[in-house]
Amino acid sequence: MEVTNKKLSDDVFFAEREEVLQQWPTGKGVNFDEAVKYQQSIAHNRRFGNKLAQAVKDGVTLIQPRAGVALYTQHIKLLQYLENEGEADLLPSTVDSYTRLNRYHEAEVGIEKSKESGRSMLNGFPIVNYGVDICRAVTSALDNPVQVRHGTPDARLLTEISIAGGFTSYEGGGISYNIPYSKNHSLEKTIRYWQYTDRLVGMYEEAGVSINREPFGPLTGTLIPPCISNSVAIIEALLAATQGVKDITVGYGQCGNLIQDIAAVRSLKNMTEEYLHKYGFNDVRVTTVFHQWMGGFPQDESKAFGVISWGAAAAALSKATKVIVKTPHEAMGVPTMEANAAGLRATKQIISMLRDQDLREIPEVVKESEIINREVNCILDKIEELGKGDIAIGSIAAFEAGVLDIPFAPSRFNAGKVMPARDNYGAVRILEMGNLPLSQDLKDFHRMKLEERGKFEHRDVSFQMVIDDVYAIGKGFLVGRKN
Numbered sequence: 001m002e003v004t005n006k007k008l009s010d011d012v013f014f015a016e017r018e019e020v021l022q023q024w025p026t027g028k029g030v031n032f033d034e035a036v037k038y039q040q041s042i043a044h045n046r047r048f049g050n051k052l053a054q055a056v057k058d059g060v061t062l063i064q065p066r067a068g069v070a071l072y073t074q075h076i077k078l079l080q081y082l083e084n085e086g087e088a089d090l091l092p093s094t095v096d097s098y099t100r101l102n103r104y105h106e107a108e109v110g111i112e113k114s115k116e117s118g119r120s121m122l123n124g125f126p127i128v129n130y131g132v133d134i135c136r137a138v139t140s141a142l143d144n145p146v147q148v149r150h151g152t153p154d155a156r157l158l159t160e161i162s163i164a165g166g167f168t169s170y171e172g173g174g175i176s177y178n179i180p181y182s183k184n185h186s187l188e189k190t191i192r193y194w195q196y197t198d199r200l201v202g203m204y205e206e207a208g209v210s211i212n213r214e215p216f217g218p219l220t221g222t223l224i225p226p227c228i229s230n231s232v233a234i235i236e237a238l239l240a241a242t243q244g245v246k247d248i249t250v251g252y253g254q255c256g257n258l259i260q261d262i263a264a265v266r267s268l269k270n271m272t273e274e275y276l277h278k279y280g281f282n283d284v285r286v287t288t289v290f291h292q293w294m295g296g297f298p299q300d301e302s303k304a305f306g307v308i309s310w311g312a313a314a315a316a317l318s319k320a321t322k323v324i325v326k327t328p329h330e331a332m333g334v335p336t337m338e339a340n341a342a343g344l345r346a347t348k349q350i351i352s353m354l355r356d357q358d359l360r361e362i363p364e365v366v367k368e369s370e371i372i373n374r375e376v377n378c379i380l381d382k383i384e385e386l387g388k389g390d391i392a393i394g395s396i397a398a399f400e401a402g403v404l405d406i407p408f409a410p411s412r413f414n415a416g417k418v419m420p421a422r423d424n425y426g427a428v429r430i431l432e433m434g435n436l437p438l439s440q441d442l443k444d445f446h447r448m449k450l451e452e453r454g455k456f457e458h459r460d461v462s463f464q465m466v467i468d469d470v471y472a473i474g475k476g477f478l479v480g481r482k483n
């Protein structure tokens with residue numbers, strides 16, 4: 001199918017909707033007009049976009065966990081605990097892996113097994129199986145706005161039930177929930193699936209209901225050069241705005257060098273707004289999300305709190321609108337509610353202590369941010385050229401050509417030629433450019449930064465640095481020094 005960056009027509013959308021709502025019996029519980037009324041009954045301060053907008057006005061960074069369990073009564077208890085004991089400003093519902101793969105029969109079995117055993121046999125909250133009414137029981141039981149977080153290449157039915165179910169924010173995108181998550185989904189398919197999601201959000205917007213959308217920033221979460229993750233975020237923001245989305249949170253996964261992390265968020269915010277205006281979207285509200293360290297975590301809980309606090313500090317100093325919080329159980333798996341709340345409180349402490357400091361305009365950050373700006377422009381200019389102005393066509397062609405290439409991604413549609421490595425200060429640089437369309441002076445800059453490290457370590461710049469950097473994480477370091 002030819003995917004283009006055009007708003008889906010009502011005919012196309014509603015014909016497809018017939019099929020989508022039949023994918024599982026709970027789809028029958030979705031009625032758009034009734035759902036609009038339900039959404040309009042949700043109080044102003046319990047709407048995700050409103051709380052984000054207030055945070056921007058107040059100059060504060062909000063904290064949000066990930067959380068999801070199989071039984072909805074326990075899920076309510078968990079989320080209430082996280083907003084009360086964890087002081088969470090925003091709440092999630094992290095969806096289970098079966099639902100993410102549209103395997104609703106297995107999710108059903110997981111629910112039954114959880115009922116029998118009394119504990120969660122799924123690694124998240126199975127929204128599709130529960131349907132609209134149970135989702136409303138969850139979202140209406142909480143004081144704070146709730147967002148659906150997942151990793152679903154085909155999330156069309158999930159979107160329908162989530163919004164009708166009272167969630168006021170929805171994560172994901174046709175690239176960011178495909179390439180890092182899936183091996184065999186084509187980009188044509190997932191970009192098109194996510195145009196459906198964004199068109200549905202656009203229809204709610206046109207009916208007077210604002211739903212926040214959040215492309216998934218970190219991608220594979222392993223040494224992702226900011227120019228690559230920022231380019232994907234901006235593309236997904238543009239694809240969403242084309243379908244009528246008006247409230248977008250663009251995201252970035254912490255890499256570990258403070259200057260680079262702050263510069264990346266600064267560049268992401270500025271360039272998302274610049275590109276939205278360039279494409280004629282002047283009424284889209286843009287906010288940012290900083291994801292605490294997405295790499296491997298130490299088992300030791302005290303050391304884990306160190307990593308969590310470092311991510312909290314970088315989020316605060318970059319003035320991100322919100323930060324996604326990790327837990328001291330990260331190395332073990334799905335956290336207990338107590339551990340999840342502890343990660344939130346540690347983050348809240350740092351965020352509160354640093355709220356009066358803002359490093360976005362210090363010269364080193366501005367310099368790094370301008371480099372990222374130039375790199376993103378090289379990539380997006382090439383995408384516009386490949387797509388003859390259409391960024392959906394251009395993005396698909398870009399992955400085919402390796403112009404967009406996400407390190408360590410499982411997708412067979414990803415070239416996998418770009419290799420990152422850290423420089424002597426831990427900033428992520430590019431060791432193998434693959435077909436990234438960076439200008440020669442930018443390529444020389446990356447090489448120079450890596451040569452600087454090689455000289456310091458008395459070794460040649462090589463792929464061994466990449467391996468050492470990946471293993472460094474588990475040993476508690478950023479730069480994988482030559483032993």
Ligand SMILES: CCC[C@H]1O[C@@H](n2cnc3c(N)ncnc32)[C@H](O)[C@@H]1O
Nearest residue numbers: 066067068094123124330333334335
């Ligand atoms: C991109 C998502 C990866 C992160 O998402 C966390 N995660 C996944 N599922 C749950 C869950 N059910 N409850 C709390 N956190 C969860 C992982 O730990 C990891 O940090």
